Amino acid sequence: MKKYFLKLVRSPKQSIGSIRNARVFKRFAQRYDLVYFGDVDASKDEHHTVRGVSLAPTYLDKHYTVGNVQEQDLIAFERINTLHYPNHKAQDYIWWIIACPLEKKHIPHIYINGLRHKDIFYSNLFIKEPSFHKRVDAQHFGDLDRHFAVYAANNIENDTLRHYIDQPMIDVLRHTLPGHDIEVVDGQVLVMTHTKKPSVHVLEVMLKAALWLADDLNGK
Secondary structure: OOOOEOOOOOOOOOOHHHHHHHHHHHHHHHHOOOEEEEEEOOOOOEOOOOOOOOOOOOEEEEEEEEEEEOOEEEEEEEEEEEEOOOOOOOEEEEEEEEEEEOOOOOOOOEEEEOOOOOHHHHHHHHHHOOOEEEEOOHHHHHHHHHOOEEEEEOOOOHHHHHHHOOHHHHHHHHHHOOOOEEEEEOOEEEEEEOOOOOOHHHHHHHHHHHHHHHHHHHOO
16 A cells, blocks of 8 residues: 655644544544544645545645555545635535545546535536536436436547446445445546535445445456
8 A cells, every 4th residue: 555644734723523523534544444644735745635526726635544445545534625606605515535546547537426516516517627528328327317417528438438337336326325426537436425414334335335336447
């Protein structure tokens, strides 16, 4: 597993929510023998920056946790950013993310959206990823579009998407990850959520799904 060297960023004021979430991540780290680093500063600390739709011009990664579960490297953390768009009220976003590196690095950028975002999120998404389009393939995806929306560049063939988003994956998404976002980007698979009830259980559900998705994608 890669080595990560980090310096903690200590804020003079910590909200009750931040303290609560720190406890959750620390318990999660202890349960799975992971290393909890806390908050990291992207401008100063040496750490792997997870990219994708959650990355904004200004952001803070908190409760940064790394390790290996079932021979799979992973990073778990909370990302806080603020979205801006003309004529819209700025909106704070708090993501919980688990990222697993993939052995296969050639998989195209695919974003599977859990349909829980507001307009300002999509406005920012299409600025950041102008080639993204919602992909509709009812014949293959079935009723997946009742729970998720699949985004990818127009130059990605439908057959390519069908290869990666096959029926076993659709079943896992529908039954295990409703309301979550899944992204394949930069040789990683990400499972992301905005939870109002943070708990170790939430992270465990994400972990189980991330491990399954990494294994599934590596086998394709």
